[in-house]
Amino acid sequence: MEWLFIFTLVGVAFHFRSRLKETEMRLATLEKWRDFNPDRSATEIGDVVTDPGPPIAADPVSVDTPASKAGNSPSSTAYRRLTELRSQSDAAEREEAVLSKHQRFSFARIDFEDIFGRRLAIWAGGIALAISGVLAVRYSIESGLMTPVVRVAFAFLGGATLLAAAEIAHRNQARIADARVPQALAGAGLATLYAAFYLAGTQYGLIGQTFAFLGLAAVTGAAIGLSYRFGVPSAILGLVGGFAAPVLVGGDEANIPLLALYLGLVTGGLCLTGRTQNRAWMGIAALVGGLGWGAVLLLGEGFSTLDVLVLGAYFIVLSSVLPTLVEHDRVARPLRTIAAAIASLQLAVLVAQAGYTPLAWALYLLMGATLAWFAWRRDDIRVALPVAASIGLFLLMLWPDPAPVRFAIVAVGMLAIFTGVPLALLAKERDGVAEQAMIMAVPPTLAVLAYAAFGDFWHDRVEWLLALSTLSLSGPVILGAWLVAGRNEEERLFAALVGVAGALVFAAGLMVTPGWFAPVIAALVIGLWFALRRTDTSMVALLWAGAAIAVVALFVTPHFLDEAPQLVTESDGAPLAKALLRWAAAGVPLLVLCFLEGVVWRRRVAEAGAALLAYGLAAQLLPTDALAWASALAAIALFQARRERAGAIAAWTAIALGWAAAPFGQWLGAALESLVGTPILLFDLPSPVEAALHLLPAVATLAIVRFERFSHGWQSLASHWLALPLGLVVLHIFYRQLFAIETMTRFIDLGMAERTIWQAILLGFGWIAARGAGRFAGDPRAAAALACASLAHFAIYSSWWHNPMTAAQAVGSTPVANLFFTAFAVAIAAGLLLRHWVPERLRPHCNALVMILATLGAIALLRQAFGGSTPHDVPLGQTEDLLRSLIGIVMALAFLWIGSRLGERSWRVGSLAVMLIALVKVFALDAAGLSGLLRIASFAALGASLIGLGWFYTRQLKATATS
Template identity: 25%
Template sequence: MTDLLVLAAFIFSFLAFARTRQANERFTRDIAFLQSEIARLSAARLPADSPSGTLVTEPATDVAAIEMPTTDAQEDERSAAVAEPETIDADAASATPEEAEPQKPRESLESWLGARWAVWVGGVALALGGIFLVKVSIDAGLLSPAVRLVLAALFGAALMVGGEMIRRRGPADGGQRFANAMIPGILTAAGAVTLLGAIFAAHAVYAFIGPTTAFVLMGLVSLLVFGLSLRHGQALAGLGLVASLVTPLLIDADDPSPWSLFAFLSLVWLAAMATARIGRWRIVPAFANIGLALWGTVYLIAEDPALTLPVSLSLLVLIAGHAYVWPAGADDAEPEAIEDVAEARPLAADAAAEAGDAVATPAVPASRSAAHWRRLLLPRHAPIILTGAFAVLMTGLSLIGPLTETDGNPTYEFLAITAALGLLGAVRVRAVTAALTAGLLAILGVSTLATLPMLLELSSIGVVAERSFATSPVAALSLAAIFIALCAFALHRHGDRHRFVILWSGLSAVTSVACIGLSFLILGTYAFDPLHGIAATLAALAFLALADISVRRDASFPIVAQGLLLAGALGQLVIAAHALSDGLWTVLAMAVFAVAFVAATRVRDWAALPWVGALGFVFVLARIGWEPTIVGPLALGRTPVLNALLPGYGLPALFALWSAYTLRDWPSDRLRNTLQAIASLFGLLTLAILVRHAMNGGQLQGGTPSLSEQSIYTLLVIGASAILMRLDLSRPGSFLRYGSIGLGAVSLLMTLSAHLVGLNPYLTGEMLGPYPLFDLLLIGYLLPGLAYAALARMAVGRRPPIFVAALATAAAVLAFTWATLSVRRAWQGPGIADWKGFLAGETYTYSVVWLALGVLLLVASLRFHSRSMRIVSGVLVFVTVLKVFLFDMANLEGLLRALSFMGLGIVLIGIGLFYQKVLTSRPKPAADVSPGTDA
């Protein structure tokens, strides 16, 4: 079984090697074609002013510059695009494809078997032959173990030397044609495997050499393979990397030292990165990152207790290697003219739009902007940065996780690793993914550290309690300070990279707020915590200073980055308000911070300031939503109006109203609309919460509201709609227009669902009160009906006709309901529940009242020229007719039935006479009124 596994491993290794060689052949062929094509086109180009017969050729450096790594397809494509001539003459353009690139002959089966398959199988056979020779000698006892090992080592060395000799003497065209079946690379790989096998057997099987000697020898062979891979390709480097990472597993030491282990792994990792830098590879460095991460994580979890410092130092080596070895600044060296000049203009255009700048700024298409973001977040060497950042993230979390047992305190090591990873993202522009990963590592680390004691109590893992620093928030506060400092460094170093600046501004704001906020939530004292309060206040001042310095230094500083820095300051101030105060004072402090950002527009003309102020009011709303009583249910007084609700809701409402008024001339319509919406919402909340408190005995958590309470809410919404409509007349705005319509629609829904159905006293049996007219029906139906009538009158000609008609219909329906229920109260008393039935006189009175309402609406429609009122009048009269003929005829008797029909007839004749006079009094040529308008 072991032999089969060994054979399979060799086969897979050489297949991978073959695939790499195929790519090498394709890239080499393309480069050769490009070189010949450039030379041909350059020779064919003749400028008009050059001497006759003189050919203008391109400098040799241009052709040489095309030479790129053999395993990087994207770089070859970019190089080909750069090297392609911009203009060609007619003769060159008329060249046929056959002249440009001769038809490549198709490779025959004989050639494939003889030149490729034979090489692959031969390499595997050589490696297995050496192994089997050693096995036969062992079984037969022909040679001593020492001789066998020496012969195996000599055989491996001979294979490697032979591979190098064949490479130097081999034909150039054969190397390009059979690049995926290069005999030198196959021989070198087989020799390396043989040498590693001999060293392992000398240590593990025969104990001829100790663990230290075996460790050093296998490491030297692996490093030798790295060096030879520069001549034979990335596949051989992968073999050396695998051999190096497996070497510590094959060495059986009595007392393994983590210092030696991670020193060796760091050395191997550096060798892999240096080799990759020369060969400009990406796959091998990515696997090197993953290998180092696996070693560190497995060691920390498996070792008891684990020594964390060697692991931390190896991670620092990994971070430094990415910054200065490979990819270092390879991607940063790309031209940034598009990003820094043209790409920065959309941000300036947005700022100009927000500030009302009349100067038009050219915009960049969204697809192009997205491409720049992709290039920033996913550069060419993204696999290396991503795997390296993931390695630090996984190992860093294992360093402080509950599964790691250590006698020390890895706090400062974790801080150093996180800071170094963030510094990598600040130093190298194209390594911003490392900075994002550092922010995630900081947030997850603070969460892990703060909850670690809880996790240990719930688990069965026996860990020394002193290994945790969870009882102290120093780590979280330090991480917040680190990211603010890194943001300042990044903005100072790369202030002209606008998208980089935006990303770092947002990262520092989110990370610092999250670190301090999590620390306060888990470790802080809610009533009064000066440590978190002072730290948050200092962080807020740092963000404000950073924004001010950045804007002063660069007038084109992105508005988005400015807003993110100010939002970070606001977030820290919110934390400080919760840490240094409680209850009502917390809400007031948050409201003061919000209005302070709006007031700061008088000092700094920053377009982001009022938006951050609006965000502050949103935070106040969220705080109120979390605790509507402001001070807690038990501490809330029962006195109507004069309690903590008045300042808790009223002062933020006044601040929001002042903010909207102060910025009434602000050029941005969206900002004005937002602040107006916030002010309106605060005003409605204040009135509604005071009503709720007053009508529920000083409590907010009551049951279903009564009709009287619901009526107050309806009146408030109708009044708010009227206020917004009136404001829209004096200073038009989209929010004022659509906000008034929206509030009107909400009030209509409230009327339909609550007043007419859910809370109707006829259905619920609620008592109306002892005084007729001044009872529940007055506030529940008549006053809302009059309010709807006034709102409809105000909306005529200013709002859509369908909205005006809906308001007028609601007014008529509420008036009809009030009149009907008032009649029932006159006959039934304060209790008008449906179970009481109907009296004969009551039934007749309904007909009289309904007809009177119909006539009044008809007269009012003539006075106000309202077609909708005439329609409602007609509907009401028609309902009365149905009621008289269907209900009164069956239920009334004697004089009442006769009076009912007589009254109906008189009213109908009067209505007919009214319409005849109205229609005959109009001029004949008058145009018809359209159905959608009032006349």
């Protein structure tokens, strides 16, 4: 354990290393300034700044008389003098700015010899001596050379010698000329005396614990006194030595009471010293050390009554008393909160380890009372009280199998402490958010914990004792509401307090009534709130609280488990009358809020909640298959009648979309699998009945309902276009029934036809979307999306996964007039129509797409001419391969001609690209495998084509340049 002390001393050295780094940075800044202005030293700059020089004398301004004015130019003498004076003023301001900038670079002279030769050498020597001493003592102990008596004697002698040496050095400052020598000696002596007393009293038992305690207290007092005499270094070493002494000397079994008292004295003395010497860091370090030692002490087991008592007192002091001694503008408040939180947590651990004994609970309540007393006297400590309250309530929740009487005593104590002072502050109008939160949180939390410990939620029993306890817990909350009832500016606080009190009254009512009656009790509580006759603002807030209570009561009671399945499926359900009464009682407060709430977004929330509860009410009556259409028709009807009720409309629309989720997910799963080549068979899709009952309601809702602009300035959402993709899913499900592709054989025979017709249907809907239909205006964006969907369908399925040239798919036996021609014709039509539906900058891309499709279509028709209805089964011949090259050349000439007629460069570029591909194919593939006349013919055709292409392209370029 001595290494902990060594590492601490190394940390001190690291602190001085950081100061050295700071010095180096300052030196680098000074060197940069010297490089910036080598002719001027820092001293000169300071002289210039301090001596601004004589003021600028303003020459009298001569004003021309009317007689002389006639003979002067427009730049008169007065104008020139004003300009000169302004220039001189601007120059003076610039010089002053430069000097002030230079002044920032003026630093004191840095002496590296002083740092390395004097300061660091001394501290390094002190650290080395301390380490050597520790190692020497450790070695002697392990070797048996020093008996306990000798060790203790040498420790006392060494400590006293070091302190005497420090005093001698201090009195001979003139000869030593360095204050750090006595500081280092005093710190080492203090640490040694700490170890000596601890060895003598605890480790070896040479002296009684009383004498050891008095000795440690005396050393602590000496450390405090020497910090006044020797300054900061002595305080640092005293701090380190004080907290490291128990670890340094070791020990098999620690005396927890003595150690806790010792640590309390060390921490308190250092905090008080830091406050007296205006060194906040000392108090902070002491608190950190004390809290750290508290965690170490809790690692033990089998605490006795005395151990619990002393440790509890130690944690109480750390949580409430000592943090008040630390004064700092920025750190004090968060430090007190953190210290209270950690100490409260440590005391809670002690309570748990002690078995939740009355003594342990009394110590925790004493800590809460101490914090409450400080919170009453000092506003800056009030924030620590809710932290202790939260930890205490959490500890109460963890109490296993508590006795009812003990639980009640602890709960009453927490209620008195953690709500008494907040209520007193509320009465004095000194309350803040923390106090208000404690009044509203502690009583209901205690009620919940009491019911969790002794109540029976799952069995509908009458629990009079718990009901009376819960009702009594509403007393502090009602008192708080009464205290703020007269404050005009605290309407929301009043409403919140009354809401919490009502929740407790409601909970008490639940304990003596059947569980299914809970929403009705909530409605009765809300009726009591109306009797208060408060202002509209507080009444609305109370209604929100009541609505929340009613909804929670509906969901958490066991009867909800019987009613919930009715929301999504057929079930036996709960008794109809009870279910209707429960759902209606929960929805009434939200329905009232729809008319009373003035804030738009809150009214929207109330509307949505009322709509959802109305759906739950309807689900208890209607069959499951009618719920999707019921929600859709409700949204449509409300949109037509009162479209400003956007919250309810959105809720019912969301329910309709929720019913569509399952069949849409089934369709989407099959569609995603098809993207990797798996054919969609009929049984992979939802049934037509399911699509009609669950998908069509969502389509109808989205097609009719539109959401107007909200209060945040959102643009209105044209939701009828959102119905398009979902409607296409429904249409696709019904469309697939026409072909009834249930086996792979039917997929080979009808797959190409089914895909081609669906591709044409998508393009047809795009054309309708572009032109508009009825009251729906045309939208080129939707049309372009449908055209792209048609092209994507063709590219993924008919051109990639199920291309008849690479897969078993029937296209028809008639040359040209077959499914190849139809599929590519639809795709080319989609590309041509896209030219009119997309922005001008994208039209060249559409032209390129059309050229690619036309070329591939011609090659596909050639393949069908040689391969028949299923070209995949017939291998590619040499003649067909040559004709492919010829087709490429012909298509390139055709594209060039179209480009010349339309005057569009993209067609001409496309023709060159196709020609280049044809050339590469001829030279790299075709010509390499030919011989004789075929080889000659291929080159002749290629030459003629190239000559014609060049001649034609040259003419086109000249014509374009001329035009």
